[in-house]
Amino acid sequence: MTDTAAALADPSTWITAAVIFVLLVCSGIFSGSETALTAASRGKLRAMADRSDGAAKGAQRALVLKEDSERLIGGILLGNNLVNILATSLATVLFTAIVGEGGVAIATLVMTALVLIFSEVLPKTYAINDPERTAARAARPIGLVIAVMAPVVAIVRLIVRGVLRIFGVKIDASANMLSVHEEIMGALSIGHSEGTVEKEQRDRLLGALDLHERTVEEIMLHRSGIEMIDGEADPEVILSQALRSPHTRLPVFKGEPENVIGLVHAKDLLRAVDRLTRGEDAPGISGFKIMDVAVKPYFIPETTTLDDQLRQFLRRHTHFALVVDEYGALRGLITLEDILEEIVGEITDEFDVKEAPELTPAPDGNYLIDGSMTIRDFNRATDFTLPDEEANTVAGLVIHEAQTIPVVGQCFSFHGFRFEVAERDRNRLTRLKVRKLG
Template identity: 30%
Template sequence: MNDQLYWGLCQLLWLFLFLISWGCYSLRDFSRSRLEEVCEKRGRPDRFGIILRLNASILLGLEILKAALWVTLVSVILRRWSLDWDDAGTMAWLEIIKDLGLFVILAVCFGVVIPWGMSRVAGEQFLDSMWPFLRIVAALSGPLVDLSNRFDRMLHRIAGLEDPESHSAATITEEIRSVMEEGEREGLLEEKAISMIDRVMDLPEVDVADIMTPRTSMIVLENDETLAAARELFIKVGHSRIPVIGDGIDDIVGVLYAKDLLKYSVAEFADNREPLATFARKPFYVPETMRINKLLEVFKIERVHAAVVLDEYGGVAGMITMEDILEEIVGDIADEHDHGETESIREIGPGQFEIPAGIHIDDVNDRLELEIPNDEEIDTLGGFVFSLMGRVPVEGEQIDWENVRFTVQQADKRQIKRLRLELRNPDAASPSDKSES
């Protein structure tokens, strides 16, 4: 093999290797948003979706081509060495060392460094421009991708693992969380933004029953009350809608909206004696087992912002509003009517706190750095104390759990309303103490 043919063939192979490696790195690291923007600017918006769909086939085909190029390059070099051996009668060691060193340098440059850098700068442009070639690669490697997937599933079954396709959603979720953690470390995402995104991702796991207002805490109007009484209650509690009940809490005859009463004058409020169901809207019902993400879709389709929640027996379990869902995502939302609710956990002394019994256990754990157990049956602090005592306690009763003492400050015959929590560990610091330190 003469030198001109040898070096010409090597240059051609190195060029192909560079382009194939550029394509491989681009397919692994491309930005979806940038690729979509490139395709739209060049008048080929459909190409974006096709590249995403055929990504695995194209990447496998390019990897096969890259392996074939490496084999060809090594074969050409070995052939050159064998000819040198035949011509010289002995192995030209200096020539071999020179070729080997040059091979390593070119392999690092054209097989790794340069294509990786180019993929970071113009990977999306490369994928769009080279699509005619990549489409052929995808078509040729399609059967190999199918064979690889079958082999992958077989290995998972032999190893006793789940089908990789069955937990792809969970894998993507974990990858998103990993990206968010990396963004927080790099200072690109704030902790509040990460918390909000995390809550949105958890919505498919949250039931309506987890965030609804329970029936024992619902504010209702009786059907035989007057419009004037309804108006006074709206002003007092500051709600925009209140359920109207008939024979009991399980008999909700409608939902009265405050804005529907704006058209009536003061005189009409005083004179009107019709049942409140006349002015109320038809209630919208949802089961307590419905997921929050599904409820959001239902609210959007039905154009409602509140629903009555039913248990498995058809009884009223509570009520849920759009505000409840938003608070699950962004945290507590206080308005001008939430007097005294902005600080639900009130510190009254070193290690002593007044807490409403209806507060979620997770909120208490986060604020006071405790580990009060929480499960599907008990999610409020009052429910936890109730389970410890095994009955409805009376005011003034106390019970200890680990290093925490609970004192019932307010209760009626049916439920606990307010508690005092005391951290009995003398080394436990209050949140204000920790912030000062």
């Protein structure tokens, strides 16, 4: 009987082969679990955990494991390397006993193929296809393995952190690579690029998400565009102005527009006129006093975030606020509708004044826009990416980058766009042509 035949006839050979097979299965479980637990979305796992089906407990365990990603990865990699090294060592012994000295090379080739296909690619492909459910199924056994290997993993973590600290890297096991907001915003952008999320849906959701990052200064109506009532004007003039105005709320000033002393609502004005004109003893319009119906104005700082201001509007049961700077000077006004429009888009009714469209695409690729158009609105309308860190409006961005107030016909190129001044009114850039380069 040859050595090969004798080795094949030996029961220990088949026992070793069976052990190698089991180790390869364990390696596949570790590899698939690593992929599933790292790729699984916390939001989807939380949704699964909140349901009452069979996967709820597994999803809850997976969430607990993902809270300490360093411990999770350390435990899985330690177990995976142990079974892979042990399987390779046993395979070397097995093939050496069967074919002699050439068994080392054969074992290397065979185990590389088996580990690559059945312990790496296959389980990871399966796991990435449905990471949340795979993570829920694998959470219990992986949790037990991590608990058993906890002392060794702790030592490995100390060594790893010590080495990284030498290079100035500090590890926070509970820190997420991305905030929840960034994760959602990234998912919406990917969904829109793939066609699964409509542009309007994306804009509404993104608008709601970044309210806490934007201030009232960015969307307020500038004081130059505020319609006000002169509190010292004749009653006839005040009433005529209120009737002509498309607005239901108007600030009241005394002396100069900066000195706002009240806010009048059209309904309060109508009630006052009714009292003054109805009945035999009614004094008439001449007895009308604007301050009798005006209420105290509500002032807010320009640095207030839209999220905070939305809460204040809801808490105070009001829709209108005047914006002031750090010196108390009037900067503009903001309404509840302005904030809601940042989420749902332009809101109009039958009393709104119809304006010419701000955005006009031209055949040459230029967009002819109003200089006061905000960068955010322009980006949302065109899917461009003009930066809005240094300016709120497109005209403001041009002036900031040019470091001067350009004249009509001047052109600039920055941030991958070409800007041309089409119209200018004194120091204001009223019309601009914008085109993306490349």
